[in-house]
Amino acid sequence: MAKHVLKNIIKKIFPVTHNIRYDNQTFQIMKIVLEADSTFVDVGCHKGEVFDHALKCSPKGKHFAYEPIPDLFLELEIKYKNICEVKNYAITDSCGESEFHHVISNPANSGIKKRSYPKDEKIDKIKIKTSTLDKELINESRVDLIKIDVEGGEYGVLKGAKEVINKFHPVFIFEHGLGASDYYNTDPDDVYELFDMSDYNIYTLKGFIKQSSPLSKEKLNDLYSRNKEYYFLAMFRV
Numbered sequence: 001m002a003k004h005v006l007k008n009i010i011k012k013i014f015p016v017t018h019n020i021r022y023d024n025q026t027f028q029i030m031k032i033v034l035e036a037d038s039t040f041v042d043v044g045c046h047k048g049e050v051f052d053h054a055l056k057c058s059p060k061g062k063h064f065a066y067e068p069i070p071d072l073f074l075e076l077e078i079k080y081k082n083i084c085e086v087k088n089y090a091i092t093d094s095c096g097e098s099e100f101h102h103v104i105s106n107p108a109n110s111g112i113k114k115r116s117y118p119k120d121e122k123i124d125k126i127k128i129k130t131s132t133l134d135k136e137l138i139n140e141s142r143v144d145l146i147k148i149d150v151e152g153g154e155y156g157v158l159k160g161a162k163e164v165i166n167k168f169h170p171v172f173i174f175e176h177g178l179g180a181s182d183y184y185n186t187d188p189d190d191v192y193e194l195f196d197m198s199d200y201n202i203y204t205l206k207g208f209i210k211q212s213s214p215l216s217k218e219k220l221n222d223l224y225s226r227n228k229e230y231y232f233l234a235m236f237r238v
Contacts, residue, residue, distance in 0.1 A: 022231045025205035026173055027053050029233065030145065032209075033171050034058045038144040041137065041170075042066065043091045043157055046108060048076055050147055055083070061144075064136065066091050068100055068128045069107055089131045092153060093160035100128040111151035113183045132160030143168040152180030155190050165198045169236035173205070177230025188220045200234045208233045 030053055034040065038061045040054035045065040054063060065080065067073045068090035076086045090098060090112060103109045104122040117123065137143050143164055148154045154174045164170065176191055195202055201214030204223070215223070215232075223229040 022205060023049070025209060026050060026147070026231075028209055029171075029173065029205060030054060030057050033145050034061070035144075036060045039063065039140065039142050041133070041143060041146040043133070043146065044149040044151070045076055045086070046072060046149070048079060051076075051080075051084075054145070058144075062140070066131075066136075069102055069110055070126070072107060087131070087136075089129050089136075090153075091133055091136070091148075091150070091160065092130050092156040093132060095131050095135055096129075097127055098130045100126050102126050109151060111180075111183075112153055112156075115152065115180065115183050133157065134160055134163040137161075137164050138167065140168075143170045145171045145173070148172065148174040150175075152177075152182070152184050152186075154181065155184065155186040155194070158191070158194055162198070165200075171236075172200075172234040173231065174234065175231055176224065178224055178227050180230075188224045189217065192217045192220050195234045199237045201237055203233045203235070204229050205231055205233055208235070 034054065034057040036058055038058040040058055040061060040063045042051045042054070042065045045051055045067040048065070051063070051065055063084040065076055065084060065086045066089050067076055067086065068088065070088065073086065073088040080086050090100060092098070092112065098112050100112055101110060101114045102124045103117060104124055106121055109115065109117065133146070148157050150157060154176055176188065181187070192202060202220060203212065203214055
């Protein structure tokens, strides 16, 4: 009985500690990549935890935040008034409207596609506006770092950013994990091939910080299938 309780506690703690590690690694990378006047783009801004760090790293930069959940968007709009552009869109590979599953009891799990949720989660199906990064950013003078965390829909965001990728070669920090991206019928091969065709390498966050070699397609698949990593970095091959 005690062993069973301990296992449940560990299961609850593990994702939290994992996320703290990813956040800390993201902040380290931002210090490496961003300059005082860099442009940062946050797709799935949530409460602005990562965005706040970008503002510290690039106080003279032009920044963009996208958050489809209405109440979170309103909070961000107030928080960043006169500081940056915040839009109430879901970024994907098309412009228009979409159904969106707002997990009221756990907003961080919300997304365009319905996933497997615990039975006690309260879900509200809403209509949201969608846009692409190509439409939003192609006329900007620079785009340096794009963070994407949209609960499985990251490949759609990347498909809608091909012009931005080819014009600016930004660094990407993105989520790609089993139990989320598979609900969008995407897998590591899709992500690897999209970046490889644009002359990008993919790293784990830790691997990039330690200047390790980039991941092969096989290694990316291995990490994904074993759920060992679900945040990655992509960078243009210099």
